Amino acid sequence: DIQMTQSPSSLSASVGDRVTITCRASQGISNSLAWYQQKPGKAPKLLLSAASRLESGVPSRFSGSGSGTDYTLTISSLQPEDSATYYCQQYYSTAQTFGQGTKVEIQ
Amino acid sequence: EEQLVESGGGLVKPGGSLRLSCAASRFTFSSYGMNWVRQAPGKGLEWVSSISSSSSHIYYADSVKGRFTISRDNAKNSLYLQMNSLRAEDTAVYYCARDEGYSSYWGQGTLVTVSS
Numbered sequence: 001d002i003q004m005t006q007s008p009s010s011l012s013a014s015v016g017d018r019v020t021i022t023c024r025a026s027q028g029i030s031n032s033l034a035w036y037q038q039k040p041g042k043a044p045k046l047l048l049s050a051a052s053r054l055e056s057g058v059p060s061r062f063s064g065s066g067s068g069t070d071y072t073l074t075i076s077s078l079q080p081e082d083s084a085t086y087y088c089q090q091y092y093s094t095a096q097t098f099g100q101g102t103k104v105e106i107q
Numbered sequence: 108e109e110q111l112v113e114s115g116g117g118l119v120k121p122g123g124s125l126r127l128s129c130a131a132s133r134f135t136f137s138s139y140g141m142n143w144v145r146q147a148p149g150k151g152l153e154w155v156s157s158i159s160s161s162s163s164h165i166y167y168a169d170s171v172k173g174r175f176t177i178s179r180d181n182a183k184n185s186l187y188l189q190m191n192s193l194r195a196e197d198t199a200v201y202y203c204a205r206d207e208g209y210s211s212y213w214g215q216g217t218l219v220t221v222s223s
Contacts, residue, residue: 049211
């Protein structure tokens with residue numbers, strides 16, 4: 001199976017900060033990467049697919065980039081409602097795998 | 108907006124069985140593959156199983172292969188997960204999700220607790 005390594009596992013930042021989360025795959029995944037946001041007690045919500053395609057209704061402060069094995073999720077100006085856990089997921093393989101998650105807290 | 112509603116979770120003893128259901132509405136269910144994804148308490152997300160729109164392609168995580176069976180009934184807009192030989196480590200919230208490679212829409216989840 002393709003392993004997804006996400007970093008950091010947690011971070012604390014202030015409102016307005018630029019935040020970056022990285023995800024590394026154990027092999028190339030050809031941009032078959034999605035990012036999800038999950039708030040406590042709620043189902044995950046799809047933010048981006050194909051590494052950089054923003055889903056409808058998702059604020060433009062969220063963006064994704066990367067290629068090959070290395071991908072990033074960037075929040076350009078952190079807002080209070082962005083407090084959540086973020087997961088990457090590869091769907092290059094039929095055995096989909098998720099990163100371990102990054103918990104984002106607002107200082 | 109697309110809607111997915113899971114049901115069938117509950118408390119079951121180790122070695123027992125449970126069948127989860129997922130009712131889909133507000134989209135053409137028969138046109139999409141579907142996923143089951145689970146989340147153990149306080150842990151991350153784990154893909155469990157996928158089924159294509161016509162049931163012709165089915166995949167399982169190694170952790171559930173041989174114990175869980177995914178199926179669907181397009182006439183009833185429903186997805187199922189038959190879980191047998193349950194173990195304590197299967198305790199989790201189980202989500203159904205619409206498959207587009209990634210999981211585009213998710214249900215609210217149903218909790219399965221395996222404990223004696």
